[in-house]
Amino acid sequence: xxxxxxxxxxxxxYVQDGMLVGLGTGSTVYWTIVALAExxxxxxxxxGVPTSKSTETLAEDLGIPLVNLSSVNHLDLTIDGADExxxxxxxxxxxxxxxxxxxxxxxxxxxxxIVIDESKYVRHLGAFPLPVEIVPFGWEMTSKQISRLxxxxxxxxxxxxxxxxxxxxxxxxxxxxxxxxxxxLNHTLNMIPGVVENGLFVHMADTxxxxxxxxxxxxxxx
Ligand code: 5RP
Numbered sequence: 001x002x003x004x005x006x007x008x009x010x011x012x013x014y015v016q017d018g019m020l021v022g023l024g025t026g027s028t029v030y031w032t033i034v035a036l037a038e039x040x041x042x043x044x045x046x047x048g049v050p051t052s053k054s055t056e057t058l059a060e061d062l063g064i065p066l067v068n069l070s071s072v073n074h075l076d077l078t079i080d081g082a083d084e085x086x087x088x089x090x091x092x093x094x095x096x097x098x099x100x101x102x103x104x105x106x107x108x109x110x111x112x113x114i115v116i117d118e119s120k121y122v123r124h125l126g127a128f129p130l131p132v133e134i135v136p137f138g139w140e141m142t143s144k145q146i147s148r149l150x151x152x153x154x155x156x157x158x159x160x161x162x163x164x165x166x167x168x169x170x171x172x173x174x175x176x177x178x179x180x181x182x183x184x185l186n187h188t189l190n191m192i193p194g195v196v197e198n199g200l201f202v203h204m205a206d207t208x209x210x211x212x213x214x215x216x217x218x219x220x221x222x
Contacts, residue, residue, distance in 0.1 A: 003117035004028040007211035009035045010219075011079045011115050014207070017045050020072055022105040023059055024080025025052040025098035028115045032079050037062035049075060051105050052098035053166045069105060078109035083128045083199070085114060085121050085208055089222050090182040094131030094199030097156070097165050103197055106204050113207045118218075121210060125182055129154070129173035131199040132189060136162070136170050142194030143172055149188060151176045169196055 008031025050056035084092040153172035156163040186200040
């Protein structure tokens with residue numbers, strides 16, 4: 001079985017009746033959502049809060065009851081993927097472009113569970129270019145300011161046009177090679193006018209569910 005699928009499916013064991021559950025975005029948490037939908041059909045009573053339009057469509061199509069983020073005060077659990085995870089449980093997210101909604105949903109979750117395959121578990125963050133969501137207005141200026149932090153930002157494109165997030169913004173993919181202090185960089189980036197949010201998730205993840213090539217799952221708890 002695929003290591004993303006193993007991790008994604010394992011995560012449903014953390015979901016209990018009555019929970020409000022944040023539903024992440026991407027090809028690993030896809031398997032969680034599919035498995036959750038099966039449990040819902042068998043009577044599991046949960047409500048999901050999607051982190052992207054694509055997850056919203058998927059969950060709706062599969063019959064998972066959804067509620068709006070604005071209608072809840074907290075979530076019991078969010079399950080989401082990641083692009084990189086380090087041993088301190090710091091993350092790079094946003095490879096799929098959903099980082100803003102993902103961070104908003106994670107920020108009010110009692111527990112954030114991350115599903116990954118073992119290739120995502122790294123010693124240092126930064127080999128994966130850090131996604132930064134920015135407003136389109138004056139984006140070149142924002143890009144220049146970000147480049148002064150030691151990276152070479154690339155405007156994410158889709159079919160020869162800028163990639164547009166669910167929030168109508170652009171994404172700059174910022175290759176830092178090695179991020180020395182994710183905590184500091186997270187704050188520094190978010191202080192730049194024009195930056196909406198960045199893909200560093202620091203002090204947020206509680207549990208990592210990691211699938212490996214030999215078909216086993218490793219659970220890491222903070
Ligand atoms: C989307 C994300 C995803 O969770 C991240 O990119 C991992 O995706 P995948 O599970 O497809 O590898 O942050 O914005």
